[in-house]
Amino acid sequence: MRATRTLAVLMSTAMLVPAAGIGAVAQSPSTDPVIAALEEATRAEGAINSYGMPDDWTNFGEIFANFTTKYGLSHTDTDMSSAEEISKMDAEKNNPVADIGDIGILFGPIAVRTGVAECYKATVWDSIPDYAKDPDGCWTGWYQGTISFAVNTDATGGFVPQTWEDLKNPALAGKVAISDPIAAAQGQFAVLAAAFAHGGDETNLQPGIDFFQALNDAGNLSPLAPSQANLEIGEIGVAIVWDYIGLPMRDALAGVAPVEVVIPSDGTTSAPYVALLNTYGAHKNAAKLLLEYVLSEEGQILQARKYARPIRDDVVLPDDVAAAFPPPEAYAAVKPVSDWVQAATVGPSLAESWTIPVGQSN
Numbered sequence: 631m632r633a634t635r636t637l638a639v640l641m642s643t644a645m646l647v648p649a650a651g652i653g654a655v656a657q658s659p660s661t662d663p664v665i666a667a668l669e670e671a672t673r674a675e676g677a678i679n680s681y682g683m684p685d686d687w688t689n690f691g692e693i694f695a696n697f698t699t700k701y702g703l704s705h706t707d708t709d710m711s712s713a714e715e716i717s718k719m720d721a722e723k724n725n726p727v728a729d730i731g732d733i734g735i736l737f738g739p740i741a742v743r744t745g746v747a748e749c750y751k752a753t754v755w756d757s758i759p760d761y762a763k764d765p766d767g768c769w770t771g772w773y774q775g776t777i778s779f780a781v782n783t784d785a786t787g788g789f790v791p792q793t794w795e796d797l798k799n800p801a802l803a804g805k806v807a808i809s810d811p812i813a814a815a816q817g818q819f820a821v822l823a824a825a826f827a828h829g830g831d832e833t834n835l836q837p838g839i840d841f842f843q844a845l846n847d848a849g850n851l852s853p854l855a856p857s858q859a860n861l862e863i864g865e866i867g868v869a870i871v872w873d874y875i876g877l878p879m880r881d882a883l884a885g886v887a888p889v890e891v892v893i894p895s896d897g898t899t900s901a902p903y904v905a906l907l908n909t910y911g912a913h914k915n916a917a918k919l920l921l922e923y924v925l926s927e928e929g930q931i932l933q934a935r936k937y938a939r940p941i942r943d944d945v946v947l948p949d950d951v952a953a954a955f956p957p958p959e960a961y962a963a964v965k966p967v968s969d970w971v972q973a974a975t976v977g978p979s980l981a982e983s984w985t986i987p988v989g990q991s992n
Contacts, residue, residue: 662753664753665753665919665922668915668918668919668922669701669919671915672701672703672913672915672916672919673701673702674915675703675912675913675915675916676702676703676704676913677703677704677705677912677913677916678697678698678703678704678705678729678730678913678916678917678920679705679706679707679727679728679729679730679912679913680694680705680706680707680708680728680729680730680731680732681707681708681709681710681714681715681718681719681727681728681730681731681732682707682708682709682710682711682712682714682715682731682732682733683707683730683731683732684707684709685707686878687732687875688732688773688874688903688933688936688937688938689932689933689935689936689938690707690732692932692935693923693924693929693932693933694707696923696932697919697920697923701916701919703916708727708728711809711810711813711814711815712731712733712734712736712737712813712814712815713737713740713812713813713814713977714813715728715731715732715733715737715906716731716733716737716740716741716744716746716906719731719741719744719746719906719908719910720744720745720746722910723746723910724910726908726910726911726912728908728911729907729908729911729912729913729914729916729917730905730906730907730908730911730917730920730921731905731906731908732903732904732905732906733769733815733903733904733906734814734815734816734818734819734901734903734904735762735769735771735815735901735902735903735904735970735973736815736818736819736901736973736974736976736977737815737904737906737977738764738768738769738904738906738974739764739974740974740977741768741769741906742764742768742769745909746906746908746909746910747764747768747769747906747907747909748768748907748908748909748911748914748917749764749766749767749768750767750770750907750918750921751767751770752767752770752918752921752922752925753922754922754925754926754942755767757925757942757943757944758770758771758925758941758942759771759941759943761970762774762902762904762941763904769904769905769906770904770905770921770925771902771903771904771905771941772902772903772904772905772921772924772925772929772933772941773874773902773903773924773930773933773938773939773940773941774900774901774902774903774938774939774940774941775872775873775874775875775900775901775903775937775938775939776872776873776893776898776899776900776961776964777816777819777820777822777823777870777871777872777873777894777898777899777900778870778871778872778873778876778891778892778893778894778898779791779797779868779869779870779876779891779892779894780856780861780868780869780871780875780876780879780880780889780890780891781867781868781889781890781891781892782861782862782864782866782867782868782883782887782888782889783888783889783890784864784887784888785805785861785864785865785866785867785887786801786802786805786867786868787801789801789802790890790892791868791892791894792892792894792895793827793894793895793896794824794827794828794841794894794896794897795896797845797850797868798844798845798848798850799850802850802867802868803848803849803850804849804850804851804852805850805852805866805867805868806845806850806851806852806866806867806868806870807851807852807854807855807856807860807866807868807869807870807988807989808820808821808842808851808856808870808988808989809855809856809870809871809988809989810855810988810989810990811980811984811988811989812977812980812981812984813989814989815901815903816871816872816875817988817989818976818977818980819872819899819901820870821835821838821839821842821976821980821984822835822838822899822967822973822976823838823894823897823898823899824837824838824841824842825837825838825839825841826838826897826898826899826965827841827894827896827897827898828840828841828897831965831967831968832967832968832969832970832972832973832976833969833972835976835979835980835983839980839983839984842986843986846986846988851986851988852865852866852988853987853988853989853990854866854988854989854990855988855989855990856869856870856871856875857869858879858882858883861879861883861887861889862883862886862887863887864887873891873893873937873956874933874936874937874938874939876889876891877891877937877954877955877956878936878937879891891956893956893960893961893963893964894963895962895963896963897963897965898963898964898965899964899965899966899967900961900964900966901967902941905920905921905924907921925941925942927945930942930945931945931947931948931951934947934951935951935954937954937955939955
């Protein structure tokens with residue numbers, strides 16, 4: 631799972647096409663001259679490589695399958711956290727591997743400061759909310775999610791926590807897992823969500839840090855990173871994850887392990903993930919065209935089929951897709967971030983103050 635701090639070295643190939651253009655599906659050129667030019671250049675590049683975009687994350691498997699088939703591209707992905715993506719792109723600047731990555735919004739400004747962010751404004755730029763994009767296009771939100779609890783009720787003895795305070799229940803001893811807040815956006819937002827639930831916000835993380843320290847002191851916090859595998863076998867009982875991670879876990883484990891997904895009623899938060907186009911990438915046109923595809927109506931609906939809510943509010947989901955989401959009232963406790971500039975300091979703040987060993991791979 632991409633939210634772990636330790637670099638996952640598994641390489642997955644969505645489509646292996648031996649040379650540029652070979653195997654491409656015949657397509658009529660786009661009527662948009664910008665897209666048409668990108669399509670021609672992308673076919674010539676013949677490949678696209680990514681970091682932190684595994685097949686089981688927000689339907690990237692189907693997205694890459696469609697994209698690579700259409701343009702005759704090869705593709706590899708290396709799964710890693712947001713911090714690792716930025717670090718790797720910077721370290722590989724003279725011999726780039728990845729062309730595009732998927733990072734938490736809090737890492738967007740870090741990518742810009744590091745110099746790995748290629749600025750590009752997609753043709754649907756005006757449909758992206760201002761809070762979800764860099765003014766210069768150096769990162770662009772393409773989906774969003776809400777911090778939730780994915781609960782294996784067998785592993786918790788039938789206890790289903792509805793609030794953050796419920797996570798302190800003795801039934802959950804050693805069973806609550808979060809991603810590493812120092813390196814992974816999912817972990818950082820777990821701390822921020824707990825802060826919101828306990829009177830804090832993006833300007834005051836201490837209530838969230840204090841909560842997890844108390845949870846650790848109570849013996850309920852697991853050192854493991856949350857994953858479908860360890861949730862399935864009951865190694866953990868509660869995975870604190872984005873809803874677009876928890877809901878597919880629930881679906882995938884139906885009939886194998888009883889999983890319920892809870893939006894904590896005492897407070898949580900939502901946030902986008904953003905596209906990071908590598909300024910050193912070898913296939914820049916393919917990266918730009920992939921961003922265009924994910925932000926298209928087709929791409930937004932494909933992500934929503936795996937519970938990643940569209941970043942564009944002008945995209946209307948098909949009835950069957952909309953019905954698969956929890957009801958709107960389940961999200962009544964979501965407390966939005968109001969100051970994203972301040973929120974961008976969450977990572978550096980946690981790097982200095984977080985001392986609990988969690989979010990390790992197993």
